[in-house]
Amino acid sequence: MENNNNNSNPYQSLLNQMDEAAKIAGLEPDDYIFLRYPEREITVNFPVKMDDGQLRMFTGHRVQHSSIRGPYKGGLRYHPNLDMDEVRALAGWMTFKCAVADIPYGGAKGGIVCDPCELSDYEMERLTRTYTAKIVDFIGPSIDIPAPDINTNAQIMSWIMDTYGKLEGCYAPGVVTGKPLEMGGSLGRQGAAGRGAAIITREIAAKAGINLEGASVALQGFGNVGRAAAESLHLLGARIVALCDISGAFYCKTGIDIPGLLEYVKTSPRHLIKGFTQDGLTPIDNDDLLRAKVDFLVLAAMENQITRKVAKEVQARILVEAANGPTTYEGNKILVERGITTVPDILTNSGGVVVSYFEWVQNMQHMAWDMETINCNLERIMVQSFNEVYTMAEKKDIPMREAAYIVALKRLVATQKARGFFP
Ligand SMILES: NC(=O)c1ccc[n+]([C@@H]2O[C@H](COP(=O)([O-])OP(=O)(O)OC[C@H]3O[C@@H](n4cnc5c(N)ncnc54)[C@H](O)[C@@H]3O)[C@@H](O)[C@H]2O)c1
Structure with missing residues (x-):
């Protein structure tokens, strides 16, 4: 587990991230050793x-x-x-x-x-x-x-x-959370991670001075997270020019017809995008999507997509990690060197667990919230977390990934100190 040379091991990447953030935060190894295992x-x-x-x-x-x-x-x-x-x-x-x-x-x-x-x-x-x-x-x-x-x-x-x-x-x-409504599920849980990722994209766009209205987006993954992110970004006025899933990828300079594609995948085999047609739509290679010249590259598929090699060729202005761990430790180093802003997964896709939390709270109280209550609270938590991470990054002059780890580490270490160690 502690092999310092194996950077493609995702758990090792997590340990490396943790160590780097702890160092910047002035924490001693003993302050957070319990989080390494x-x-x-x-x-x-x-x-x-x-x-x-x-x-x-x-x-x-x-x-x-x-x-x-x-x-x-x-x-x-x-x-x-x-x-x-x-x-x-x-x-x-x-x-x-x-x-x-x-x-x-x-x-x-x-x-x-x-x-x-x-x-x-x-x-x-x-x-x-x-x-x-x-x-x-x-x-x-x-x-x-x-x-x-x-x-x-x-x-x-x-x-x-x-x-x-x-x-x-x-x-x-x-x-469990993410249940159907008739089993005690929550309104708004489906797609919450994607909606949250769109809120975070909107916030970083504002900070970077990019007008989301008309901004270009390449989106990897059109599952639970990717579909909701696409729908929300489309509603915010963004132009999704490149999109892929496991069945293939396509590009359309004027913007992919997201409502049409969402309708299409409702009945397509295994809900895949393959076979969708639209004027001006051209097939591209899945790998080319990661190198598309766009304002935002939104990753909503799997981990380890932005490797050291891909990171050297990314042309997006901002990477939005809606998936978990889409950037390898080495890939991240290259992106930082190249000055490409990355909004990290532990901030960007937290909308899913936040609405899961709302579902659990409703279950524990035997109550059901309406959609407005869910959305207002999701918006509040996403914007608050974004601002905390962004402010930390500005204050310490560090990338947002390190900043997010510092925000989390400080909370975890403070709680552990208050609890003490037992047995
Ligand atoms: N579902 C949630 O609530 C949630 C919450 C937070 C984070 N996440 C993370 O988001 C990511 C996506 O989760 P999901 O729930 O949308 O999964 P999903 O299975 O619904 O969708 C995954 C999508 O990625 C595509 N895909 C898989 N491999 C690919 C490849 N090599 N190239 C291109 N596309 C590929 C699939 O075709 C599909 O469209 C995962 O990293 C997951 O851990 C999910």
């Missing part, structure tokens, strides 16, 4: 009966990084390449993200190594319920609260809530 790591192996009657073994993980500031909180990812270092890093980023947003949660992340495209709905349900049963002693509304992430959704959260309730003999909607 996840508090608990769980791996479960379990059989699932497939539709053809055969048993197949699956592996699931849950990493609980920190509970200093509240219950563990973080998404569940279903992906064939999921590995422990990735989950560790994602769990750590959740700790920092919740501290930047100043919401009372720690950090966690988990998932199952699987390819959802190969599974039927019934197989997916059995897989999810068995995984939940395997980790049931370690989750709960005051312990650890999973949520959707890549390839997981409101239906999967419903199965987790139902399984947890049956095994624990209680009604506990607060055990």
Whole structure:
């Protein structure tokens, strides 16, 4: 875990970021040593009966990084390449993200190594319920609260809530967030991370003197986060000129028809953008999108996209990290050297966990908020977090990533000091 030479390891990147921020903040290594190690790591192996009657073994993980500031909180990812270092890093980023947003949660992340495209709905349900049963002693509304992430959704959260309730003999909607409305979900949770990312883009545009009305945007990823970010940025007047998902990429100088594309992916195979047509739309290479000459490059797909090589060729004025960990540690160094502003993931995509927090608060109080209350509170928290990070960056003359880590570290260290160490 502590190999200083391995910068492509996402958990090592997190440790490096933490160390650099701590140094600038004047913290001693002992002040934050407890954040270098996840508090608990769980791996479960379990059989699932497939539709053809055969048993197949699956592996699931849950990493609980920190509970200093509240219950563990973080998404569940279903992906064939999921590995422990990735989950560790994602769990750590959740700790920092919740501290930047100043919401009372720690950090966690988990998932199952699987390819959802190969599974039927019934197989997916059995897989999810068995995984939940395997980790049931370690989750709960005051312990650890999973949520959707890549390839997981409101239906999967419903199965987790139902399984947890049956095994624990209680009604506990607060055990997961990102549920459907009829299961105690919140208005506005779907797409909250993307809407939050658009608020952050608006704020950084104002600081950089870029008029968002007509500003050009390249967007990587058109899933849960990317779709909502595209919709909000379009409503703010931005011109999304390049867009991609796993099925391909396209470019349109005058701006992609976002309402038309959102309608298209409602019924397209696996909700992919492939096959969408519009006057002036030309196919491009996925990699070219990252090098597009635009005002904003919004990353809303996967981690490790902006490597050292890509960072040298980025032509965007500002990078907006709506995904988790899209820039490698080395890639970030190059962007800083080149003077390209990056708005970091732990600030930019926190809208998802912020509205998850609202959902959990509503569940704990057995109340439902209206959309206006959700949006006003989301706006307030996003703008407040942005201003805190931006002010820290200005004050110390450092990039916003370091500033965000300092804001979070200060809160985490202060809470740990007040709690003391036990046992
Ligand atoms: N869903 C949330 O609430 C939430 C909140 C905070 C952060 N995030 C992060 O945002 C990112 C996206 O999450 P999501 O929920 O939108 O996932 P998703 O599965 O709904 O969408 C992912 C998108 O990325 C695309 N994609 C995957 N690999 C790609 C590649 N190599 N090139 C181009 N496109 C590719 C997919 O086709 C899809 O459009 C992840 O890093 C996730 O951890 C999600």
